[in-house]
Amino acid sequence: MIAIDTNIIVRLLTRDDAEQYHVSKKLFEAEEIHIPDTVILETEWVLRFAYEFEPNEICNAFRKLFGLANVKLANDFTVAQAINWYEQGLDFADAFHLALSQNAESIKTFDDKFIKKSKSLSKCVVEKP
Numbered sequence: 001m002i003a004i005d006t007n008i009i010v011r012l013l014t015r016d017d018a019e020q021y022h023v024s025k026k027l028f029e030a031e032e033i034h035i036p037d038t039v040i041l042e043t044e045w046v047l048r049f050a051y052e053f054e055p056n057e058i059c060n061a062f063r064k065l066f067g068l069a070n071v072k073l074a075n076d077f078t079v080a081q082a083i084n085w086y087e088q089g090l091d092f093a094d095a096f097h098l099a100l101s102q103n104a105e106s107i108k109t110f111d112d113k114f115i116k117k118s119k120s121l122s123k124c125v126v127e128k129p
Helices: 006-014 018-030 037-049 055-066 076-087 092-100 112-118
Strands: 033-035 071-073 106-108 125-127
Touching: 006 018, 006 037, 006 055, 037 055, 037 076, 037 092, 055 071, 055 076, 076 092, 092 112, 112 125
Parallel strands: 033 071, 106 125
Antiparallel strands: none
16 A cells, blocks of 8 residues: 555646646556545645635545545545535535544634534534633
8 A cells, every 4th residue: 555645636636737647547546545634635725726626526526536446544434524514615624623523522713614614513512712
């Protein structure tokens, strides 16, 4: 199994560099791939800000990519939950933080938008300190 960096996924999904796209595609065809949580988080940001992908495009791309038989995530359920909450309007990073915090009683934040959008999504309460 190999782990990959954000740029491998970005090249695969955007095809913005033909040579790197083909190398990335070959990796996904030939290897068992581990995608770290941090790479997932960074990939969403790059796709949204640098490539102006819409959230639904990112969710669709992630579901296809993470659904490949040779792709392994450290936290399959957590990533799936974050994607679902992202589709419901939560910022992806906030959704990922909340999904990773299910064993916590609460997440303390000054982010009013995060607090409002996360209401009733989880047993972990998002609130001000």
